[in-house]
Amino acid sequence: MNFVVLQFPASNCDQDAVYAARLLGHSARLVWHKDASLGDADVVIVPGGFSYGDYLRCGAIARFSPVMQAVKQFADNGGVVLGICNGFQVLTEAGLLPGALIRNRDLQFHCEFIHLKTVTKDSPFTGRIPAGKLLRVPIAHGEGCYYADADTLAALERNDQILWQYCDAAGDVTEAANPNGAVQNIAGICNERRNVAGLMPHPERACEALLGSDDGRYVFESLVAELKRKPVAA
């Protein structure tokens, strides 16, 4: 598989995403934000960081970069796109995912391991996550509080678009396990077509035991399994 990882000024999880893809036996390369083409790509990762210094709003400037036009085209053709942390913010700003990410409820930057409950296996991002398996992965964000209005939330639920919720170690989705105040503990969602997803936690930083967890692998393995089953000529 060819993983393309975008690189904006002040991306800082781009190398982690490349590393994770290669660790899992795939080819991965960085594409600069000024490039108007993605080249050969099976999956596009919009990585974490502070693109354009988070000026104005997180992701607000990045979404207008030339490479994002190519990503939009890729997604419109059915290509698989995963936004992680700042990448999730970029995808919501770009209108590729509904809702928005706002300042954490407690105004603190949270850098810690959390647990994720996978809400649906019916997506290219979650298909290989074993039933009942909680993912222990890190978060590192100051503006990760997912917000969507009531109509949008109802649509997300109706279409089974909520992929992950923050939960405690027992798998219970509680207020105490919600690190940022996200509505309904939402940590990650996909679009209605199910080929674009975003999440605040960092699966790419949890792909080997040495880093404290390799649960992040399930997300990448899900992607690869889905693409082998149903390649997209994007």
Add this chain to the structure above:
Amino acid sequence: MAVARMKAKIIITPKKAVLDPQGKTVQTALAQMGYTGITDVHIGKYIEIDLAPGTDKTAAQKTLQDAAHRLLSNPVIEDYKLELE
């Protein structure tokens, strides 16, 4: 005589339904300092834009509405008010 310069002022505020933890924290601080009679605090952004001399006001209004909608604010979470002077 110098041509009058036009200035656009854009005030961006969080939508009422959206959590505003900054506003809440400042409100609490104000109350602790003894300032009474304050029922709500919202924190937003203020953007000032200088326009080239001789810019047509109606055209500028239209352009800036577009810019405010697409970039300067995020309509999912924010409202904005545009003033030209």
